[in-house]
Amino acid sequence: MNAQPLISCRQLTKIYVMGKTKLYALNNIDLDISEGEFVAIMGASGSGKSTLMNLIGALDQPSQGHVTINGNDISELKPKALSKLRNETIGFIFQQFQLLPKKTAQQNVELPLMYRTPRPSNIKDMALACLETVGLKDRAKHRPMELSGGQQQRVAIARALAGQPKIILADEPTGALDSKTSIDIMKLLIELNAQGITIIVITHEKDVAAYAKRIVEISDGKVTSDRLNMEAA
Amino acid sequence: MNIISTVGLAFSSIIEHPLRSALTSLGIIIGVASVYAMLAFGDAAKAQVEESLNSISSRTMQVWPDWNRRRSSQSRPQMPFTEQDAAEMRNIPGVIASTGNLQGSNATIATDTNDVSGNALGVDADYLKALGNEILLGENITYADIEQKAPVAVISDGVHNRLFEGQNPIGQTIKVNNVSFIVKGVVTKADNNISFGNDDIFAWVPLPLARDRITGGNPFVRNHVSSLRVVGQLGADLNQVEDEMDVILRRSRDIKSGAPPDYRIFSSRAWRQQAADSTKTLSYILAAMGGISLIVGGVGVMNIMLVSVSERTREIGLRMAVGAKGSTVLIQFLTEALLLCAISGVIGLLIGFGVFKVTVDILKLTFNFNPNVALLAFSSSLIIGLLFGFLPARRASRLNPIQALRHD
Ligand SMILES: Nc1ncnc2c1ncn2[C@@H]1O[C@H](COP(=O)(O)OP(=O)(O)OP(=O)(O)O)[C@@H](O)[C@H]1O
Ligand SMILES: [Mg+2]
Numbered sequence: 001m002n003a004q005p006l007i008s009c010r011q012l013t014k015i016y017v018m019g020k021t022k023l024y025a026l027n028n029i030d031l032d033i034s035e036g037e038f039v040a041i042m043g044a045s046g047s048g049k050s051t052l053m054n055l056i057g058a059l060d061q062p063s064q065g066h067v068t069i070n071g072n073d074i075s076e077l078k079p080k081a082l083s084k085l086r087n088e089t090i091g092f093i094f095q096q097f098q099l100l101p102k103k104t105a106q107q108n109v110e111l112p113l114m115y116r117t118p119r120p121s122n123i124k125d126m127a128l129a130c131l132e133t134v135g136l137k138d139r140a141k142h143r144p145m146e147l148s149g150g151q152q153q154r155v156a157i158a159r160a161l162a163g164q165p166k167i168i169l170a171d172e173p174t175g176a177l178d179s180k181t182s183i184d185i186m187k188l189l190i191e192l193n194a195q196g197i198t199i200i201v202i203t204h205e206k207d208v209a210a211y212a213k214r215i216v217e218i219s220d221g222k223v224t225s226d227r228l229n230m231e232a233a
Numbered sequence: 234m235n236i237i238s239t240v241g242l243a244f245s246s247i248i249e250h251p252l253r254s255a256l257t258s259l260g261i262i263i264g265v266a267s268v269y270a271m272l273a274f275g276d277a278a279k280a281q282v283e284e285s286l287n288s289i290s291s292r293t294m295q296v297w298p299d300w301n302r303r304r305s306s307q308s309r310p311q312m313p314f315t316e317q318d319a320a321e322m323r324n325i326p327g328v329i330a331s332t333g334n335l336q337g338s339n340a341t342i343a344t345d346t347n348d349v350s351g352n353a354l355g356v357d358a359d360y361l362k363a364l365g366n367e368i369l370l371g372e373n374i375t376y377a378d379i380e381q382k383a384p385v386a387v388i389s390d391g392v393h394n395r396l397f398e399g400q401n402p403i404g405q406t407i408k409v410n411n412v413s414f415i416v417k418g419v420v421t422k423a424d425n426n427i428s429f430g431n432d433d434i435f436a437w438v439p440l441p442l443a444r445d446r447i448t449g450g451n452p453f454v455r456n457h458v459s460s461l462r463v464v465g466q467l468g469a470d471l472n473q474v475e476d477e478m479d480v481i482l483r484r485s486r487d488i489k490s491g492a493p494p495d496y497r498i499f500s501s502r503a504w505r506q507q508a509a510d511s512t513k514t515l516s517y518i519l520a521a522m523g524g525i526s527l528i529v530g531g532v533g534v535m536n537i538m539l540v541s542v543s544e545r546t547r548e549i550g551l552r553m554a555v556g557a558k559g560s561t562v563l564i565q566f567l568t569e570a571l572l573l574c575a576i577s578g579v580i581g582l583l584i585g586f587g588v589f590k591v592t593v594d595i596l597k598l599t600f601n602f603n604p605n606v607a608l609l610a611f612s613s614s615l616i617i618g619l620l621f622g623f624l625p626a627r628r629a630s631r632l633n634p635i636q637a638l639r640h641d
Contacts, residue, residue, distance in 0.1 A: 054635050057554070059553075059554060059634050059635050060635055079558065079559060080558055080560075083553070083556050083557065083558040083559075084556065086553075086554060086555065086556045087555060087556020088556070092554050092555070094638065098547065098550075098551045098554075098638060100548055100551070102245075102249045111551075111552070111555050112555040112556055114238060115552070115555060115556040115557045115558075115561065116556065119235060159555070163555070163556070
């Protein structure tokens with residue numbers, strides 16, 4: 001493994017202040033994730049999984065400690081540089097898909113490329129290639145409403161892929177899907193991981209976590225377990 | 234995001250909500266339409282007023298006996314005006330024409346074969362110039378004609394048409410009340426403001442001939458004329474001219490300064506100026522009303538943009554998550570507001586143009602398209618878009634992406 005991990009959290013703490021009470025959503029977390037890993041983050045509801053994910057995705061700033069992504073400490077980046085980091089290095093997948101309902105699948109996939117500078121000249125082809133990767137090339141002109149939940153999530157994965165990110169962050173990507181569809185999605189993520197993309201998946205379900213090579217468990221803002229998953233690895 | 238895709242995105246989000254966009258546009262459309270119509274109307278009215286202020290009638294001063302004064306028992310008899318008065322006034326600086334004439338009522342104007350009944354006037358060489366008439370054929374009566382009592386006449390276009398039926402009348406003989414004259418010129422009746430009726434049947438002959446043979450005159454006063462008419466140069470100080478006319482008249486009829494005169498000087502420029510001022514005020518009020526409706530429309534735009542931002546909170550959050558910068562989101566929403574206002578502005582201009590055209594036709598004003606007015610009305614819609622689009626756009630750009638993504 002490399003000396004410098006792709007993602008590195010040091011004494012990472014996130015505090016939400018509500019009135020007089022301070023809530024430690026993350027409490028002094030140290031966590032390294034190297035390039036090419038497939039990590040599942042598990043934990044009870046409210047344990048801080050999404051909070052951690054948002055910090056790793058440079059959508060939020062820590063209260064204390066540091067998050068370093070691809071060599072950049074996100075606390076030191078200006079908003080513009082954070083946008084660039086999100087655009088070029090990270091792809092998000094959400095539980096609720098978060099597709100734009102009035103746009104076609106292809107237009108949804110094109111979105112990250114629209115915000116890239118310099119702007120690629122072949123946005124259309126890149127989007128179609130990503131749709132092909134998730135097996136939905138023939139649905140390029142369909143709107144989200146015309147697709148099943150599993151298909152919508154695959155469009156969302158294609159969108160995450162479109163920016164050719166190093167990291168894909170998926171916050172309960174199968175939370176809104178039945179178990180068979182969930183398995184399809186996880187298999188797709190494994191394929192992407194095999195191509196070298198680092199994948200971090202948040203999940204409640206053991207069946208889903210079983211696909212990951214490494215499982216990190218969080219409870220009350222602290223890492224309680226961090227182990228390799230021999231079956232998958 | 235480059236300009237094309239920014240505008241494209243703004244355009245698609247406008248057409249994705251057709252009803253909402255249409256309702257929002259309505260305020261701006263009405264605002265721009267009324268601003269344009271009212272500015273254009275004000276502009277046309279101003280042009281009309283300016284023309285009226287500069288017209289020859291506005292620069293004309295007429296001197297008539299003071300009819301009211303005649304009734305007073307203490308006053309001495311009315312003194313008639315003379316050709317001498319007119320000649321002296323011709324020398325006042327800023328005067329371009331000064332004329333006396335003898336008013337003849339109905340006269341019969343005839344050739345050997347035709348005759349019409351119209352007006353015959355005794356005039357000097359300045360008379361037609363003072364009325365703004367233009368020579369169509371031949372030439373005007375000269376002071377030499379007057380001195381020599383030359384039996385020449387200038388006729389109106391109306392007489393030309395009625396008596397000569399298109400043939401050249403110059404050099405032909407006409408009879409005015411059975412007195413023979415040789416036609417020397419034909420003129421148009423240019424100034425409709427000074428009219429003896431709507432007919433255009435006139436014959437003008439040298440003053441002394443008219444006095445002797447047609448209209449008659451005051452037998453006790455040499456060179457008597459019934460009224461005087463003085464026209465000032467464009468831009469001349471007409472009040473000054475009027476004062477000097479007063480001096481000449483007092484001198485010629487021996488009225489001390491301060492004593493009540495037995496004549497009156499009439500001019501239309503005072504009420505024309507008044508009309509001009511009130512037209513100007515009216516057009517300002519109209520434009521202000523248009524401006525207010527535009528602002529009301531702008532508030533509508535802001536309201537809808539705020540709704541749009543809150544409706545699209547998740548979309549904004551997502552765009553930020555995939556790498557949209559705050560400034561990009563700001564520009565995106567501003568562009569949307571601007572585009573909406575620009576489209577509304579164009580529609581509003583077209584409607585305003587129609588309203589203006591109809592108003593102009595109804596009021597019989599001269600129609601002229603002033604591109605500056607159109608530009609002003611259109612750019613006001615863009616300014617409204619920028620002004621009222623900014624707050625919602627800034628709100629969008631400052632959304633927290635995590636909270637925005639959770640929004641429902
Ligand atoms: N914006 C916020 N303001 C205040 N408290 C918050 C905020 N976001 C999260 N929290 C709190 O932080 C804690 C961790 O929240 P987080 O969303 O990370 O949990 P989670 O592990 O993702 O839960 P779930 O499995 O239900 O999604 C929770 O107690 C939550 O109430
Ligand atoms: Mg969560």
